[in-house]
Amino acid sequence: MKRMLPVLIALGAALIGMLSLLPQPSAEPVLDSAERVILVGAPGLRWDDVSPVETPTLWAFARKGSVGALTVRSGRSPTCPVDGWLTLGAGNYARGGPDPVDGVCPLTYPTLVRTDAGAKLDKSEHDAIVEDNKEHTAGVELGALSESARCTAAVGPGAAVAAARPFGRIDRYAPEAGPGMRELLDACVLSFVDLGTIDGEGTERIVAARQADAVLAAVLATRPERSLVIVAGLSDTGDASRLHVVVAQGPGFGPGWLSSPSTGREGYVRLIDLAPTALRALGRPVPGQLFVGAAANPSAGRPTDVDDAVGRLADADRLAGAQRRVSTLFFAGLTVAQLVLFVLVFLMLRRDTVDERVCWALTAAAVAVPAAMVTDIVPWWRASRPGLSFVLIFAAVLGLVTAATVRLTRGSGALGPLGGVTGAVAFAVGVDVLTGARLQLDGVTGYSALAGGRYTGIGTIGLGVFVGAVLFAAASVAQRVGRSWRPVVVAVIGTVAVVTVGSPHFGADAGGAVGFTAGVCVAAAMSSGGWLTGRRLSWAVVAASALTVAFALIDLNRPVDRRGSVGRFLAHIGDGTSGLVVNRNGASSVVTTLTSPLTLLVIGGVAFLWLAQVRAWGGLRRVFGLFPAVRGAFAGTVVASLLAGVVDGVGLNVLGAALAVVLPLTVLALLRVRIGTTPDRPIRERLPV
Structure with missing residues (x-):
C-alpha cells in the first residue's frame, strides 16, 4: 500500500486536472432583432483618423454605439480593399x-455592368476571382452573405463586390450616395455602403476621412427605422498591417465595447465576424460550414468618455504595429547571443577554465524572455522611437533581474539558479495567464492581434517558456524528496500547469495541453531514474491521446464559435475536411520552421548538448546522473514542446522558447557541478557542489 500511495496520489491529481478542463456552459446573449442591416465599409479607416473635428458624424456615432478594434485578415497578406x-x-x-x-x-x-435596377460584375474578372479563391483558400464561397438574404443593395463599387451573389449579380445598386438613398436602403433587408478608401498620410488622409464622414452622414440621415448600422475599416492599404475601426449601433447595440466569441477579448473583433453578426441581427440562420467567424456582441465596461475609449483603441493599434517590428528583432538578437554564448562555453570547457562573466551571461540569457515580458508592463510603444525605447527599458530590466538572480542564488548549489529562475518564471507566466493574459496579447514575447489567430490565453512563446519552467521547477523540488515520491511531485505540479494551459477560461490551448500532458508523463516517469525508453514514451503518448479524445468529445458539444482547436479538428473529421486542416497545419509548421530564428537556436542548442553529453570534458552526463529528475524534465520538455508545436502548427517555436530559458540554466548547472560556485578556477580543481 505504501508503494501504491504515490501512484494513487498522482492519478488523483491527473483526474482532477482532466475534470477541470471541462468547459462551462455559457448562455448566448439575447439581443433585439433588427429589421434592416447596413454594412458600411471604409477601407483603411483607423481609430487615429477619428476625431470630433475632422469626423464629427463618426465621432457622434461611436458615442452612441459599441466600438472595437478590427483585425482585417483575409485570404492574402496584406489585406487590400478588394480583399x-x-x-x-x-x-x-x-x-x-x-x-x-x-x-x-x-x-x-472589378468592372461593373449596370442592369435595370442593379448591376453585375464583369464575368471574366469574376470568374478569375472565383478560381483564385479555389486555388488558395479552400472552403470559400463568394457572396455567401448575400445568398442568406432575399434581397441586397449596394452603394459604391466596393460595396458591390461584397453584395454580389456567387454568380456576380447585385440585386440593387447605386454608384454613389445621393437622391433615392432612402428608397434603396429600405428596399432590401441587407445593404452595403462604400464610404471610400482612407489612404495616404497628412492632409491627403484627413481629406479622405472628411469625405467618408460626409457620406456616412447621408447614410445615417436616410437609415430605415430599427436598422443596425455597422461601420468598419475593412482593409489595409499597404504592407503595414494595422487595427481598424468597427462601430455597431442599432437594436441591441448601444454604448459599450464590441466583442466576439471568436476573439474572446473585450473590444476586439475580426473581419470574418461581421457576416454572422449581420445575419444574427436579422434573425437568420448562420451557415456554420461557410462562415468561420462568430457573431459579435456588445459588452459593458467602456469608458463613458468616448475620447478615452477612442484613445485606448488607437493606442492598441500603435502597440500592435510596434510589437511586430520589435518582436522579430528581439528573437533574432536573442538567438545570435545565445549561440555565441554556447560557443564560448564550449571553448571554456575544452580549456578547463570558467570565467565568471560567462556565468553572468548565462543567467542573463536565461532571464531574457521573462525580462521582455516584464518590459511590456511599461508603455514603451508610445515613445517617438518605440524600438529604441524598448531596448533601453529592456536593458535596464534585464540588468536588474540578472543581478538579483546572481545575488540570490550565489552559493545555493548546482540547482540553485535552475530551480529559482524556473520557479519564478513559471509563477509569473501562470499568474499572467490566470488573470487574463494581458502580457500575452501584443507583447514582444506574445502573439499579435494583427495576425488574427489568437487574442486570449497563452501564446506560442509563453507556452514554451511555461512548459520548460514548470517541468524544471518541478524537477528541482522533486530532487529534494525521496525517490519514490519524485513522480508524485512532478505529476501534481504538472497537472496544475496542464489545467492552466488547457482550460478554456485561462490558457485556452487544447493542443498545448495535449503535448504538455505527454511531457509531464515522461518527466514523472524518469524523475526517479532511468532514461527515456520506448515503453515510457508509449505510455506518455497514450496518456496524451486519452486526454485529446476526452477533451475533443467534450469540446465538440460546445457551440461552434466557442470550440477549441481539438474540437474543431474533430468536427473537420466528421465533415470530411480534416485533410485540408492537416495540410494547412503541416504547411504552417514547415514555413514557421524555415523562417523562425528560434529554429537556429534549437539546432545550435541540441548540437551543444550532444557534445556536452558524449564528450568527457562536457560533464552533462554527470549532471543527469546526479539529478535524474532534471534529466526527466529535459526529456519531458522536448516531448511536450515538439508535440505541441505539431498540433498547433508552429514548428519548433515552442521548443525554441523553452530552450531559450532552460538551456542556459542547464549549462550553468553543468559548470557548477564541475567547479562548484567559484569562478576562474581550472575545472580539474573540483569543488563541492
Whole structure:
C-alpha cells in the first residue's frame, strides 16, 4: 500500500486536472432583432483618423454605439480593399484582384455592368476571382452573405463586390450616395455602403476621412427605422498591417465595447465576424460550414468618455504595429547571443577554465524572455522611437533581474539558479495567464492581434517558456524528496500547469495541453531514474491521446464559435475536411520552421548538448546522473514542446522558447557541478557542489 500511495496520489491529481478542463456552459446573449442591416465599409479607416473635428458624424456615432478594434485578415497578406470587401461578403478568408506591387495595394475594383435596377460584375474578372479563391483558400464561397438574404443593395463599387451573389449579380445598386438613398436602403433587408478608401498620410488622409464622414452622414440621415448600422475599416492599404475601426449601433447595440466569441477579448473583433453578426441581427440562420467567424456582441465596461475609449483603441493599434517590428528583432538578437554564448562555453570547457562573466551571461540569457515580458508592463510603444525605447527599458530590466538572480542564488548549489529562475518564471507566466493574459496579447514575447489567430490565453512563446519552467521547477523540488515520491511531485505540479494551459477560461490551448500532458508523463516517469525508453514514451503518448479524445468529445458539444482547436479538428473529421486542416497545419509548421530564428537556436542548442553529453570534458552526463529528475524534465520538455508545436502548427517555436530559458540554466548547472560556485578556477580543481 505504501508503494501504491504515490501512484494513487498522482492519478488523483491527473483526474482532477482532466475534470477541470471541462468547459462551462455559457448562455448566448439575447439581443433585439433588427429589421434592416447596413454594412458600411471604409477601407483603411483607423481609430487615429477619428476625431470630433475632422469626423464629427463618426465621432457622434461611436458615442452612441459599441466600438472595437478590427483585425482585417483575409485570404492574402496584406489585406487590400478588394480583399476586405470579398471577405465581408463571403464570411470567410477571401482574396481577389491583382497582387500588391512593392507593398502598395491596388485601389481598383472589378468592372461593373449596370442592369435595370442593379448591376453585375464583369464575368471574366469574376470568374478569375472565383478560381483564385479555389486555388488558395479552400472552403470559400463568394457572396455567401448575400445568398442568406432575399434581397441586397449596394452603394459604391466596393460595396458591390461584397453584395454580389456567387454568380456576380447585385440585386440593387447605386454608384454613389445621393437622391433615392432612402428608397434603396429600405428596399432590401441587407445593404452595403462604400464610404471610400482612407489612404495616404497628412492632409491627403484627413481629406479622405472628411469625405467618408460626409457620406456616412447621408447614410445615417436616410437609415430605415430599427436598422443596425455597422461601420468598419475593412482593409489595409499597404504592407503595414494595422487595427481598424468597427462601430455597431442599432437594436441591441448601444454604448459599450464590441466583442466576439471568436476573439474572446473585450473590444476586439475580426473581419470574418461581421457576416454572422449581420445575419444574427436579422434573425437568420448562420451557415456554420461557410462562415468561420462568430457573431459579435456588445459588452459593458467602456469608458463613458468616448475620447478615452477612442484613445485606448488607437493606442492598441500603435502597440500592435510596434510589437511586430520589435518582436522579430528581439528573437533574432536573442538567438545570435545565445549561440555565441554556447560557443564560448564550449571553448571554456575544452580549456578547463570558467570565467565568471560567462556565468553572468548565462543567467542573463536565461532571464531574457521573462525580462521582455516584464518590459511590456511599461508603455514603451508610445515613445517617438518605440524600438529604441524598448531596448533601453529592456536593458535596464534585464540588468536588474540578472543581478538579483546572481545575488540570490550565489552559493545555493548546482540547482540553485535552475530551480529559482524556473520557479519564478513559471509563477509569473501562470499568474499572467490566470488573470487574463494581458502580457500575452501584443507583447514582444506574445502573439499579435494583427495576425488574427489568437487574442486570449497563452501564446506560442509563453507556452514554451511555461512548459520548460514548470517541468524544471518541478524537477528541482522533486530532487529534494525521496525517490519514490519524485513522480508524485512532478505529476501534481504538472497537472496544475496542464489545467492552466488547457482550460478554456485561462490558457485556452487544447493542443498545448495535449503535448504538455505527454511531457509531464515522461518527466514523472524518469524523475526517479532511468532514461527515456520506448515503453515510457508509449505510455506518455497514450496518456496524451486519452486526454485529446476526452477533451475533443467534450469540446465538440460546445457551440461552434466557442470550440477549441481539438474540437474543431474533430468536427473537420466528421465533415470530411480534416485533410485540408492537416495540410494547412503541416504547411504552417514547415514555413514557421524555415523562417523562425528560434529554429537556429534549437539546432545550435541540441548540437551543444550532444557534445556536452558524449564528450568527457562536457560533464552533462554527470549532471543527469546526479539529478535524474532534471534529466526527466529535459526529456519531458522536448516531448511536450515538439508535440505541441505539431498540433498547433508552429514548428519548433515552442521548443525554441523553452530552450531559450532552460538551456542556459542547464549549462550553468553543468559548470557548477564541475567547479562548484567559484569562478576562474581550472575545472580539474573540483569543488563541492
